[in-house]
Amino acid sequence: MTAPDPRFAGLSCYTANLAGYRAGEFADTPDRFADSVRVAVRTDLPEGQLAFSHHRVPLDRLPDGTRLAWATAPVDGVVESVDAELRRHGRVLVVTDNAALPWSPSAGGTAHAPHWLLVDDRRGDDWHVVDGFSGLLPAGEQEPYAGWLGTAGLLAAMTPPPAWRPEQDRRNALAFGFWMPPPAGGHPQWLVRTGSAGDEPELPGDWLLDEDAALEFLRDHVVAHPEAAGAHLDDLWAVAQHRTFRYRHLGDDGAVRAWADLPRALRFAVESARRGRPRSALVRTTFDHLRHLERDRSTTPAPAAERPPRQTL
Structure with missing residues (x-):
């Protein structure tokens, strides 16, 4: 046990x-x-x-x-x-x-x-x-x-x-x-x-695999659709938690604190939008801060063999 x-x-x-x-x-x-x-x-x-x-x-x-x-x-x-x-x-x-x-x-x-x-x-x-x-x-x-x-x-x-x-x-x-x-x-x-090898890993559909582009897209999506983004708060929480895990493992406390702020900021923005008071500036500032942080840390890209062989059905 x-x-x-x-x-x-x-x-x-x-x-x-x-x-x-x-x-x-x-x-x-x-x-x-x-x-x-x-x-x-x-x-x-x-x-x-x-x-x-x-x-x-x-x-x-x-x-x-x-x-x-x-x-x-x-x-x-x-x-x-x-x-x-x-x-x-x-x-x-x-x-x-x-x-x-x-x-x-x-x-x-x-x-x-x-x-x-x-x-x-x-x-x-x-x-x-x-x-x-x-x-x-x-x-x-x-x-x-x-x-x-x-x-x-x-x-x-x-x-x-x-x-x-x-x-x-x-x-x-x-x-x-x-x-x-x-x-x-x-x-x-x-x-x-x-022991079966299984199928080759795939991501059907159209995906943003570049992380800066993905964060920029998420920023604009939440700004444009703050109430609809409520359905994805758990997904965005998971994005932040996985990132804080990574930076805790690497001993980067500053990055841990920055990513830990994302779920709180997004929940506040979604709840404010539901009350008719969107917080577009907060959303933009939060995502852009994380984009700059990730650029500064210049994470190593995955080897080509580990990327999905195709992205569309």
């Missing part, structure tokens, strides 16, 4: 628990995750919708040549399948609904959100789970957690709502940094370790 790894505190629920999964076996996980961080945004979706890629390398691919792949089954087949994966590899990532997790401030509410959870032990009808995620949710502060869930509680948490919102579907499909949509069907889902 493990505990939440403080090195990954503040990352999204996908990344924090994926990092926890990998760190149990691969010591270079913090380096790999810090190096993977990027800001890329899809620009061709209708009605002002956006999609984000947070990783320049496909994180489903593990250093030993194996990879993680989606799995699904009706509820009556979940226990046997998850237990088999747990016995094979000592841990398994399962997809849950954050509103069904007892330690979440959203528990019992209607703010459904997909949430990855690490299962690393079983004793009879009890499963040991680790959740490295921490963050401020609309319902309150969520802290990292480790403890036991009964089978009924685990199955309840893994049972998805009738549908995720479109932006949540895109987050699920892009959790590893590249387009890898989960299976359809509305059944519980988890991740299995496989």
Whole structure:
């Protein structure tokens, strides 16, 4: 059994628990995750919708040549399948609904959100789970957690709502940094370790991979559509959290503070716009400050082999 790894505190629920999964076996996980961080945004979706890629390398691919792949089954087949994966590899990532997790401030509410959870032990009808995620949710502060869930509680948490919102579907499909949509069907889902090479990583659609261009686009998008940007506050929070993780890892406190300001500024701007008082200057100033900061630090581009081979269907 493990505990939440403080090195990954503040990352999204996908990344924090994926990092926890990998760190149990691969010591270079913090380096790999810090190096993977990027800001890329899809620009061709209708009605002002956006999609984000947070990783320049496909994180489903593990250093030993194996990879993680989606799995699904009706509820009556979940226990046997998850237990088999747990016995094979000592841990398994399962997809849950954050509103069904007892330690979440959203528990019992209607703010459904997909949430990855690490299962690393079983004793009879009890499963040991680790959740490295921490963050401020609309319902309150969520802290990292480790403890036991009964089978009924685990199955309840893994049972998805009738549908995720479109932006949540895109987050699920892009959790590893590249387009890898989960299976359809509305059944519980988890991740299995496989030796299969899988498809080449892709980003369907039109994407801004240059980070300065992506930040400029996001600045202009939020200025032009501040209320619509509210649907993407969680995505923009993840952009900032991944960047602060990277700079914490590099020991750059000034950059950490600058990126930590982004979610607060954007939430204030969105809420002000809803009250009829847009904060365009605040949005421009915040994004431009980050653009200058990134130029000064001149982050190293990914090797050509690690970039997606194509960006359109």
